[in-house]
Amino acid sequence: MKQSLYESQHQGEWQAFAQQLDALERGKVDGEQSKGFAAAYRRLCQHLALAESRGYSNHLVEYLQQLVLRGHQQFYRHRSPLGTQLIGFLLVGFPRLVRAEWRSVVAASLLFFGSLLGMGVLTYLFPDLIYSVVSPDQVANMERMYDPDARRLGRFGDRGSSDDWAMFGFYIMNNIGIAFQTFASGLLLGLGSLFFLLFNGLMIGAVAGHLTQIGYSETFWSFVIGHGAFELTAIALAGAAGFKLGWALLAPGRLTRGEALRRAASRAVRLVGGVVAFLLLAAFIEAYWSSMTFATPTIKYGVGAALWALVLAYLLLAGRGDHAPD
DSSP states (O other): OOHHHHHHHHHHHHHHHHHHHHHHHHTOOOTTTTTTHHHHHHHHHHHHHHHHHTTOOHHHHHHHHHHHHHHHHHHTTTTOOHHHHHHHIIIIIHHHHHHHTHHHHHHHHHHHHHHHHHHHHHHHHSGGGGGGTSOHHHHHHHHHHTOTTOSSOSTTTTOOGGGHHHHHHHHHHHHHHHHHHHHHGGGTTTHHHHHHHHHHHHHHHHHHHHHHHTTOHHHHHHHHHHHHHHHHHHHHHHHHHHHHHHHHHHOOTTSOHHHHHHHHHHHHHHHHHHHHHHHHHHHHHIIIIITOSSSOHHHHHHHHHHHHHHHHHHHHHTTTTOOSOO
């Protein structure tokens, strides 16, 4: 069905629902007037799902998403505690949002993972290239961190097990700082997010290529493969959220730049909420699993591969068939 026909068939219903929402939000609706709200809300969720599956314009999809979000807030205002809403977002809303913003996600992922892989290969083939992006002191520190003879791997490898909690906190602050930097700099017309995606990709790729070239591949890759599934994906998603802000400023369409930015920010901030959850998981895995040497590299590779598969399956499949709002 063409979009114009679809809109003409349901525009009246959407407007009536919006008017009912206005009244509910002002608290001026009695029990009799609120009858039929639940059924109208479910129909609107179905309309949104159809609009997304048929590839209708972003303007229409965003309009329906806003109605669904407002309806969700009213429908569950007295039923859904914060914990339930958070779980619902993580299980359904976040992966659906990532898929809805696939253009930004693909662009950020290609820039980040492409620069990482490209720099890794170049550094492996031309070892001196590492010093063009990493200082000699940093290179020496990286070599100590992933020395095959180290008792523990990663930052502060000589720490005791009692320090794991402190390192968990350190990883959280460090990773969230990188992600927020990548996201917030999108306000610079997207150029800031572009810079930090490339910068982090080149840095990580150079270190990976260097450590592989000098024979530390087993310790390095067995260390990063586990938490990298969540951490690296989170950096790419933070960049996608930043691109969302930048694009709203560059191409606001018929909206003012302020209104376009406000709408983009409401979705970008929700993306960052999922990014934070990913980084919490990454920090926990890095502090309590990645740095341990009691597990063989083979076991770590197996666990890491399973975590990467889990992340991809979650982002691609979670929430499909569930037409509840994000």
